Amino acid sequence: MAAGPGRPALAVEGLGLAIGGASILSEVGFAVARGEMLGVIGPNGAGKTTLFNVLSGLARPTAGRVLLDGRDVTGLPVHRRAKAGLGRTFQTSSLFGALTVLENVRLAAQARLGGSLSVLAFPRTHDAATRRARERLAEVGLADKEGLRAQDLSHGDKRKVEIAMMLATDPSVVLLDEPMAGVGSGDVGALTEVIRGLHRDRGTTVLMVEHHMDVVLGLVDRVAVMHHGRLLAIGTPDAVMADDTVQAAYLGEPV
Numbered sequence: 001m002a003a004g005p006g007r008p009a010l011a012v013e014g015l016g017l018a019i020g021g022a023s024i025l026s027e028v029g030f031a032v033a034r035g036e037m038l039g040v041i042g043p044n045g046a047g048k049t050t051l052f053n054v055l056s057g058l059a060r061p062t063a064g065r066v067l068l069d070g071r072d073v074t075g076l077p078v079h080r081r082a083k084a085g086l087g088r089t090f091q092t093s094s095l096f097g098a099l100t101v102l103e104n105v106r107l108a109a110q111a112r113l114g115g116s117l118s119v120l121a122f123p124r125t126h127d128a129a130t131r132r133a134r135e136r137l138a139e140v141g142l143a144d145k146e147g148l149r150a151q152d153l154s155h156g157d158k159r160k161v162e163i164a165m166m167l168a169t170d171p172s173v174v175l176l177d178e179p180m181a182g183v184g185s186g187d188v189g190a191l192t193e194v195i196r197g198l199h200r201d202r203g204t205t206v207l208m209v210e211h212h213m214d215v216v217l218g219l220v221d222r223v224a225v226m227h228h229g230r231l232l233a234i235g236t237p238d239a240v241m242a243d244d245t246v247q248a249a250y251l252g253e254p255v
């Protein structure tokens, strides 16, 4: 299939993942429109992180397909999907603590711009990467913290650096895995606004796993509810939260 404006930014069809006889994901299918923000929620162990692993290429599904802008990327490794425009942040911090904020983001920018081992080309790439890193840090509101060591930041600011690193790779679709995990209540509002900006100002397509229901429901266009490795429901926050099967899943009743 060729890429085109009417095509979903990301789609999955009949996704399944079985490990040692256990079915971790089963018949998961949905499509995310360009510029849409989709929340992925569900009780612990529902398969949300595994779904993100399959989307980003860390895990290979045993059934089904992943389509990025209409292109079948199911067989592509992580770095090829990243090159095709898929960005991801993780539940746990992926920063180099001893490096500064700017150095962390510059590394991501350099990876995108293509490093060169030539001593003649290096200064040029380095300058371009520094410029790009500073732009992305400004976008997430951390311009004044570029010289701090990453390990000295609050959890909320670390998450913002991770988002800046992801943005430095120019993704068109981003996967945010529990961006609020470990973030103090005082930082949740600012981080929520950074994520809202990704969507509103950049038009980035965003999929976000998050346990903070108030954050998810206040941000997203639609919510997908996972339960026992299956897609239980998908729709607007109001419709999904009014769904009896979703209520039952959260109360631990059989659905």
Ligand SMILES: Nc1ncnc2c1ncn2[C@@H]1O[C@H](COP(=O)(O)OP(=O)(O)OP(=O)(O)O)[C@@H](O)[C@H]1O
Residues within 6 Å of the ligand: 019, 024, 042, 043, 044, 045, 046, 047, 048, 049, 050, 051
């Ligand atoms: N490599 C694996 N081998 C065996 N079981 C696995 C593997 N990866 C995940 N699982 C199991 O699959 C299920 C789904 O796990 P997953 O981490 O995707 O859930 P989750 O919805 O992200 O949970 P949480 O909200 O707690 O992060 C769990 O029961 C988990 O133990």
